[in-house]
Amino acid sequence: MVKFLKPNKAVIVLQGRYAGRKAVIVKSFEEGSRDRPYGHCLVAGIKKYPSKVIRKDSAKKTAKKSRVKCFIKLVNYQHLMPTRYTLDVDLKDVVSVDALQTKDKKVAACKATKQRFEERFKTGKNRWFFTKLRF
């Protein structure tokens, strides 16, 4: 009886090209919209996880290994698996539905979320979110 598909919830995408990837809900549309008459949400997820960094790595190598590639997508609730984890990264100003309209807006939004995700990864918090789900 408690709503759990709220912004900042970590979810796993189940279908599509990004199946198996972890994502965070940025905005949820419970009642759907004109174009999508079903419950869906805007998620920002990880397309390519950062690799494992070891002590031996040089600074240049750690920088290269800590890169994160992101995606932004509108996903049906049915195609998500919610988890008990949350990720408070403020993406509301960066990621929005009109960022998905044109290619260059989308690229800019992805770049900005990439920044936010990378800095969060470097702090070492939310480690679960940045590890690949093995299946």
Next chain:
Amino acid sequence: MVASKKTKKTHESINNRLALVMKSGKYTLGYKTVLKSLRSSKGKLIIIANNCPPLRKSEIEYYAMLCKVGVHHYNGNNVDLGTACGKYFRVCCLSIIDPGDSDIIKSMPGDH
């Protein structure tokens, strides 16, 4: 002996309560709609049959945990649960949205 008698009594009472919900309340039957009701936080109690596949059972329990909704493991398989609902088909899981006149929500939840 005493234990089995107790479970038979409570089992009948669940059936009675379920029948009352079917008559007077709102419910949905089936996995897809159970998940839908949990996502929209409309479900108040979930009942799962005992021969539900374990992956599906865990998934429903996880959603219910996120939602803080009670799950009741029905003492019977999907055929029995369908009969208990008064339907002529098998029901593996069902979600009670509005109990109507029944007190199933108040008396069942502590169960797991």
